[in-house]
Amino acid sequence: MTKDELNGEVFSGVCAKADAAARAQSDLAQADTQVKNALLHAIADALDADASTIAAANGQDMQAAAARGMDAGKLDRLRFDEPRIAASAEGVRHVASLPDPVGEIERGYTLENGLRLNQVHVPIGVIGMIYEARPNVTVDVASLCLKSGNAAILRGGHDAERTNAATLAVIHDVLVANGFDPSLIDTVDEYGREGATAMMEARGHIDVLIPRGGAGLIQAVVRNSKVPVIETGAGNVHIYVDRSGDLDKAIPIIINAKTQRVGVCNAAEKLLVHRDVAERFLPAAAKALADKGVELHADERAFAIIEAAGIPSLAMKHATDQDWDTEYLALTMGVKIVDSLDEAIDSINMHSTGHTESIISEDYSAIETFAKRIDSAVVMVNASTRFTDGGVFGFGAELGISTQKMHARGPMGLKEMTTTKWIGYGTGQVRA
Amino acid sequence: MTKDELNGEVFSGVCAKADAAARAQSDLAQADTQVKNALLHAIADALDADASTIAAANGQDMQAAAARGMDAGKLDRLRFDEPRIAASAEGVRHVASLPDPVGEIERGYTLENGLRLNQVHVPIGVIGMIYEARPNVTVDVASLCLKSGNAAILRGGHDAERTNAATLAVIHDVLVANGFDPSLIDTVDEYGREGATAMMEARGHIDVLIPRGGAGLIQAVVRNSKVPVIETGAGNVHIYVDRSGDLDKAIPIIINAKTQRVGVCNAAEKLLVHRDVAERFLPAAAKALADKGVELHADERAFAIIEAAGIPSLAMKHATDQDWDTEYLALTMGVKIVDSLDEAIDSINMHSTGHTESIISEDYSAIETFAKRIDSAVVMVNASTRFTDGGVFGFGAELGISTQKMHARGPMGLKEMTTTKWIGYGTGQVRA
Numbered sequence: 001m002t003k004d005e006l007n008g009e010v011f012s013g014v015c016a017k018a019d020a021a022a023r024a025q026s027d028l029a030q031a032d033t034q035v036k037n038a039l040l041h042a043i044a045d046a047l048d049a050d051a052s053t054i055a056a057a058n059g060q061d062m063q064a065a066a067a068r069g070m071d072a073g074k075l076d077r078l079r080f081d082e083p084r085i086a087a088s089a090e091g092v093r094h095v096a097s098l099p100d101p102v103g104e105i106e107r108g109y110t111l112e113n114g115l116r117l118n119q120v121h122v123p124i125g126v127i128g129m130i131y132e133a134r135p136n137v138t139v140d141v142a143s144l145c146l147k148s149g150n151a152a153i154l155r156g157g158h159d160a161e162r163t164n165a166a167t168l169a170v171i172h173d174v175l176v177a178n179g180f181d182p183s184l185i186d187t188v189d190e191y192g193r194e195g196a197t198a199m200m201e202a203r204g205h206i207d208v209l210i211p212r213g214g215a216g217l218i219q220a221v222v223r224n225s226k227v228p229v230i231e232t233g234a235g236n237v238h239i240y241v242d243r244s245g246d247l248d249k250a251i252p253i254i255i256n257a258k259t260q261r262v263g264v265c266n267a268a269e270k271l272l273v274h275r276d277v278a279e280r281f282l283p284a285a286a287k288a289l290a291d292k293g294v295e296l297h298a299d300e301r302a303f304a305i306i307e308a309a310g311i312p313s314l315a316m317k318h319a320t321d322q323d324w325d326t327e328y329l330a331l332t333m334g335v336k337i338v339d340s341l342d343e344a345i346d347s348i349n350m351h352s353t354g355h356t357e358s359i360i361s362e363d364y365s366a367i368e369t370f371a372k373r374i375d376s377a378v379v380m381v382n383a384s385t386r387f388t389d390g391g392v393f394g395f396g397a398e399l400g401i402s403t404q405k406m407h408a409r410g411p412m413g414l415k416e417m418t419t420t421k422w423i424g425y426g427t428g429q430v431r432a
Numbered sequence: 433m434t435k436d437e438l439n440g441e442v443f444s445g446v447c448a449k450a451d452a453a454a455r456a457q458s459d460l461a462q463a464d465t466q467v468k469n470a471l472l473h474a475i476a477d478a479l480d481a482d483a484s485t486i487a488a489a490n491g492q493d494m495q496a497a498a499a500r501g502m503d504a505g506k507l508d509r510l511r512f513d514e515p516r517i518a519a520s521a522e523g524v525r526h527v528a529s530l531p532d533p534v535g536e537i538e539r540g541y542t543l544e545n546g547l548r549l550n551q552v553h554v555p556i557g558v559i560g561m562i563y564e565a566r567p568n569v570t571v572d573v574a575s576l577c578l579k580s581g582n583a584a585i586l587r588g589g590h591d592a593e594r595t596n597a598a599t600l601a602v603i604h605d606v607l608v609a610n611g612f613d614p615s616l617i618d619t620v621d622e623y624g625r626e627g628a629t630a631m632m633e634a635r636g637h638i639d640v641l642i643p644r645g646g647a648g649l650i651q652a653v654v655r656n657s658k659v660p661v662i663e664t665g666a667g668n669v670h671i672y673v674d675r676s677g678d679l680d681k682a683i684p685i686i687i688n689a690k691t692q693r694v695g696v697c698n699a700a701e702k703l704l705v706h707r708d709v710a711e712r713f714l715p716a717a718a719k720a721l722a723d724k725g726v727e728l729h730a731d732e733r734a735f736a737i738i739e740a741a742g743i744p745s746l747a748m749k750h751a752t753d754q755d756w757d758t759e760y761l762a763l764t765m766g767v768k769i770v771d772s773l774d775e776a777i778d779s780i781n782m783h784s785t786g787h788t789e790s791i792i793s794e795d796y797s798a799i800e801t802f803a804k805r806i807d808s809a810v811v812m813v814n815a816s817t818r819f820t821d822g823g824v825f826g827f828g829a830e831l832g833i834s835t836q837k838m839h840a841r842g843p844m845g846l847k848e849m850t851t852t853k854w855i856g857y858g859t860g861q862v863r864a
């Protein structure tokens with residue numbers, strides 16, 4: 001996915017789609033909330049009505065993927081059967097129920113000369129989405145973009161092409177039936193990988209690109225895109241148990257953060273323990289983790305303490321340098337002893353992907369220092385990292401979790417899919 | 433300024449400076465507002481005390497630039513004499529007086545499970561600034577970055593190198609004397625153009641790049657940077673006189689927007705007039721503009737109407753296609769007749785740089801439509817475009833005017849130099 005691979009015809013085709021989307025978006029941006037909500041309900045109803053068609057297309061994708069040897073975890077993500085389609089439709093209805101950020105006034109005041117200034121939230125424009133084989137993303141993105149007045153250009157990955165095409169056909173029919181331009185939600189799947197490359201070059205046509213998927217996909221987009229990118233999702237998430245940590249809180253939090261759902265970006269990947277509590281804490285933590293089937297990759301000191309505890313059924317390896325930068329997305333956890341709060345903070349800021357880090361501590365000053373100095377989207381204090389989620393945060397739905405600092409940081413809801421515009425209402429004012 | 437020109441040694445040098453800046457910034461981010469304000473006052477005092485040294489360095493830059501044949505306008509921008517240094521120092525004191533955005537809570541609430549969530553403003557990190565020969569920018573950027581807890585890596589342009597070096601030496605002395613790391617505000621001027629190229633490649637080292645200068649500089653940075661860029665400053669600014677426009681408001685606004693200060697990004701460049709008022713309005717407007725020495729580049733219909741008026745001392749040419757995309761930054765104005773409000777909006781959205789557009793109208797619906805459909809950072813209604821300015825908007829100071837949609841749009845003050853971090857204060861919460 002580099003510029004050298006860029007095919008001129010594909011680039012023109014992708015830009016033409018983005019420009020058509022932009023023209024359609026200019027009308028959608030003016031649509032009243034109730035019109036957009038009615039459209040979303042119609043999409044939800046159509047997804048329910050046509051669930052068997054979409055599920056049949058998904059069946060073909062699943063069969064082809066299985067024949068290519070796709071693993072069970074990925075196959076499960078690819079599945080978009082009737083119950084999941086129904087859940088997606090329900091999600092669209094939920095988005096319809098959320099407050100519309102468009103038109104919300106961020107700041108407003110009147111200058112001394114009487115000029116009345118409003119900073120108003122407006123849609124961004126054309127959102128480009130590059131994602132891997134998760135067919136629900138097609139529906140999520142369509143509903144979030146339409147509600148926030150944005151158009152979307154989608155590249156959904158080869159594995160889910162039939163599913164995405166069937167889903168998009170349903171959405172297109174509803175758009176047309178409701179008097180909207182189907183260009184609002186379009187795909188470049190017909191161009192294959194070159195379509196994604198062209199999206200990254202389409203500066204001035206696509207306003208922002210949001211990759212959703214594995215670290216490889218995200219880094220390829222970040223490195224190659226000329227369109228502004230919002231990085232999402234990579235989560236090398238840390239939990240630090242401070243010397244003052246309440247161990248009765250720590251173990252349930254660690255178990256929840258590591259094992260409540262594996263393979264998600266807000267699951268914990270690393271456990272850092274202050275040396276003063278390591279002897280007391282590590283054997284109990286290792287036992288609880290082993291009971292849940294978690295394999296530990298421990299540094300030398302942690303390894304020695306845990307090994308001495310003689311925990312049956314424990315799986316443990318010596319950690320390598322690579323471990324500290326790895327997002328396992330599996331029942332694996334890196335464990336390390338640190339000599340101080342400062343060492344914990346420095347180590348986290350060096351190895352973290354900037355998603356979420358949690359401190360377990362009863363020490364006010366340690367907590368304040370950790371919360372201030374950790375350079376991540378979310379810092380949790382005595383709470384599970386699994387709470388970093390647009391739904392949990394009260395956004396109702398999320399487009400992804402931004403791990404970068406520009407525009408949006410942390411869970412991205414509808415409001416993060418807007419920009420602002422200043423409007424100055426005057427009566428003939430000129431500048432002195 | 434492309435990747436091919438990238439020099440490995442220069443890249444390492446620039447990254448090392450950015451990394452040192454980041455380490456220093458991590459401490460600055462924790463500094464109390466009063467400590468940062470004291471630092472700013474010390475810098476202001478030092479600029480006053482060492483004004484003659486800086487002015488002498490600027491004298492050498494001015495002499496060398498004049499010898500190279502720099503034009504009068506650019507020479508004036510390059511001038512940093514004692515009165516201007518005193519004004520810059522006063523600007524630094526003003527920044528000290530502004531509210532500190534760091535620590536401001538954007539949103540905060542408590543979830544049903546008792547987890548207390550705060551979204552807090554925090555500094556972005558390392559700001560890269562690439563600018564042309566305007567020595568005051570060095571002081572502006574240093575003060576705005578320090579106040580907002582950010583570090584800055586500067587590339588100030590060859591013409592002002594002696595001035596910038598002298599200014600930076602003063603700032604460095606004050607940083608050291610106040611216990612701060614001088615790496616906080618650093619320059620890559622010693623690497624020349626290659627320094628700027630390296631900054632654009634330094635993703636992961638520099639958090640955001642803000643080019644300030646002509647359209648050529650800005651576009652080169654936008655096209656080539658791997659670091660996120662905030663586009664600033666280009667202003668192909670339009671005024672549209674609606675059929676319902678109050679002509680007594682229109683002419684003072686047009687004269688103010690075009691001539692109050694030439695060569696600034698919020699100065700008007702284009703005048704669009706509804707055909708229904710063209711006969712009545714254009715002769716008077718052309719006369720007022722001619723009196724101020726403005727040359728008109730008119731489309732066919734406007735040309736005919738204005739020519740028929742027989743205005744003495746009028747300078748007028750036939751507009752070419754290029755005119756509609758040109759930011760003159762001079763006493764020149766493109767003039768065009770449109771058949772409708774829609775044509776005005778479409779023409780503006782096609783040719784504008786997304787900075788500021790103004791409508792002169794008494795028609796409520798036309799104003800609402802214009803304000804909603806114009807896709808620019810600022811829309812003015814019956815007011816001069818010259819009001820688009822961080823100072824006028826009440827930000828106290830500005831780093832530039834963003835003409836793009838991500839992160840910040842319109843004037844960028846201290847708050848726009850922050851990102852946010854979520855902090856969740858819990859008591860042992862885990863996700864169900």
